[in-house]
Amino acid sequence: MEVYATLTESADFEVGRLVDGLKGLGMLDNTLIFYIFGDNGGSVVGDLNGTFVEWSSLNGAPEDVPYLLSRLKEYGTENSYPNYAVGWAMAGSTPATLGITFSSGGGIMSGMVVQWPAGIKSKGEKRRQYTHLIDVVPTILDAVGIPAPKVVNGVEQLPMPGVSMRYSFDNGNAPERHRVQYTETAGNRSIYQDGWLAATIHSALWEPKLRTDDFSKDKWELYNLREDFGQATDLSAQFPQKLEQMQALFIEEARKNNVFPLDDRRAERLNPEVAGRADIMYGRKELTLYPGMPGLTENSFINTKSVSHTITAELEIPKGGATKGVVMSQAGMFGGWSLYVVDGRPKYTYNWLAREHYVIESHDPLPSGHVTLVYDFKYDGGGQHKGGTGTLYVNGKKVAEGRIAKTMGSLYSLAAETANIGEDAYSPVTNDYDPWDNAFTGTIAKVTIKSQ
Known part of the structure; x- marks a missing residue:
């Protein structure tokens, strides 16, 4: 929690x-x-004890107290990506209870300050x-004085939800205009209407x-x-x-906003292949990247x-001097x-949650000229997060092999880490190269x- 406060x-x-x-x-x-x-x-992703790497438990690898x-x-250093424990999440949501992933209490409440000296006469209210x-967004459009777009690049847009809050800026007693709102997260559900929340x-x-x-x-x-702002009295x-009227209203709003069917899976939903959730690459088995x-x-x-896969790099290795740098990286x-x-020697490292590094490397340098590195x-x-065997090939010849005992089956990062060709951007997977100069x-x- 000290790190969070900082x-x-x-x-x-x-x-x-x-x-x-x-x-x-x-x-x-x-x-x-x-x-x-x-x-x-408050974030409850930190589990009961807190975490050193936030997404450990999401990858089926909770961190115990000794670790x-x-x-x-x-x-608090650059070597950590922690999250405080559930108890601190609850404290952080006070006076409400609960936290992120819930559809009530601290799970749906955050404070906000709006400042616009030229457009808001009221101050400090x-x-x-x-x-x-x-x-x-509707408030911004209202302030600028333009309507929400109906067509963008020839594609008809769905009506933009939301209500401009500008009506309340200079009138604290103005009747509420955002009167109904549903929320759903991994099976947790709520509905708001005119001051009531179910x-x-x-x-x-x-x-x-x-x-x-059973829902x-x-x-x-x-x-x-x-x-009862903090939701203490049921x-x-x-x-x-x-309550029955509010439950019926939730069903009505959920149907209207494509919430059904409800899906109460948790970490499994983070991996589109496992969840059956379409993303940009869903169903695609091959991708070719260029510098x-x-x-x-x-x-x-x-x-x-959580799948078998092959990475094939077509390279040109210059004569003389030791070639170095990242061919392809992710996270x-x-x-x-x-x-x-x-x-000059090819190498592969799998970083498992900053706890274990599995390294497969050749003892021989790459030859000069055209090289196919695989x-x-x-x-x-047998499910997510299992291990496997990695093998390096140079021009069709096996040059190294090793076991990767554990893998991350849900996600690699919640910190906007990326996949990169020819470099390892942001934070480095391994200390074998400079964090910034690794092209x-x-x-x-x-x-x-x-992928297979």
Whole structure:
């Protein structure tokens, strides 16, 4: 939690620099600023003990207390990507309960400050009208004075949801305009209407099992937010008819917004191949990359998680001198993989959650001229997060082989790490090369990744 507090202080300081910069340029008065404190309340991703690498438990590898203590001195350094424990998440959501992934309490509440000196006469006042994140863009469009686009590049747009909050800027007593809002996250559901909130908890990330195995068995609660902002008093027994009306409203809104069918899987949904969720690469088994194509995010890159796959690089190795640098990499120091060359020798490293590094390397340097470098991974199967065998080939000849005992089957990163050809951008997968100066010194014609 100390690390989180430091981050919060740093963010506040940097936002202050931005505001001072706008003021110095004479632009602050006519700049509309939305400053939202977090996304979904306290983060429960840290499990009961907290984590050193945030996505460890999401990859089926929770970190126990002895391991956390062994990394304690690294917390807050560039070598850590921690998340505080569930208890701190609950404290951080006070006066509400719960946190991120829930559809009630701290899971759907965040404070926000709006500043626009030229457009808002009121200063330092609070507003209690219900407002949702989807109201931000309509507010900006309203302030600028342009309508939401109906067609973009010839494609007809769905009506933009949300309500401009500008009506409340100078009238704290204005009747609420965002009157109904549904929320659903991994089976947790809620519905808001005119100050009332009905909600149910179907799943808690730190619990090994779902609360129920049937959505119809979920227990719903009812709160009057205008009298009970923190949602401490469940009124469902006192107002059963109101609860039934709200439950029916949720079904109506869920149908309208394509929420059904409900899906209560958790970490499994992070991997599109496992979830059956279409992304840009869904169903694609081959991808060819060329130099100058860096920065591919995880869901815009072919899947290499929990599957057998082959990476084939067509290279030109110059004569004389030791070739070095990254041929292809994905993600970074908290999990990922890299195919690279050190002192002329090809090498592959799989970084498992910054805990273990599996290295496969050739003892012989690459020959000069045209080289086909292949990394072939045979996955053991049997579900996610299992191991496999990796083999390196140079011009069709096997030059190295090794076991990768564990893999990350849900995701490589929640920190915007990317796949890169010819370099390892952002944080490095391995310490075998410089974090910033690691470009391949030979020539890459293309790299092809095939998955099975």
